[in-house]
Structures are given as structure tokens and as C-alpha cells.
Amino acid sequence: MRITSKGQVTIPQDIRERLGLLPNTEVEFQVEGNAVRLRKAAGSSRRGRLVVEHLRGRLGRGLSTDDIMRLTRS
Numbered sequence: 001m002r003i004t005s006k007g008q009v010t011i012p013q014d015i016r017e018r019l020g021l022l023p024n025t026e027v028e029f030q031v032e033g034n035a036v037r038l039r040k041a042a043g044s045s046r047r048g049r050l051v052v053e054h055l056r057g058r059l060g061r062g063l064s065t066d067d068i069m070r071l072t073r074s
Helices: 013-019 047-055 065-073
Strands: 027-032 035-040
Touching: none
Parallel strands: none
Antiparallel strands: 027 035
């Protein structure tokens, strides 16, 4: 794995999934001797709020609740 010219590195997908590192997750770096540890920042449990904000306004435009329920049940 290489660091880009912008100082970026890609965290492999399996590691992101295992640790719940979603886009916009706050992380912090901790230097330990010659190593660096990356972990979720304390208080970064905003996942639910971010998901709701992302989905807000995307479903049911112009549909009544009854219309949506018919679609989900068919």
C-alpha cells in the first residue's frame, strides 16, 4: 500500500466494514513509537443521523402514505 502525493491512503474495504468506518466517520491518529494507530474518534457515533440526513427527501415524492404502503407490500 502506498501513500499518494496528497498524503492519502486507502483503507481496505474488509477493514472498513469490520470496524464500521463509513464515509464521513471521524478518525484519529495515535503515534506509538515508530507506528501509527488509526481509530474512530471518541464521540463519532453520528452514523444514524448521517444516514437519515442522506436519505431525507429521497423517497415518496408525490406519493401518499397509502401509495408507499401498496408499493412495499406488492
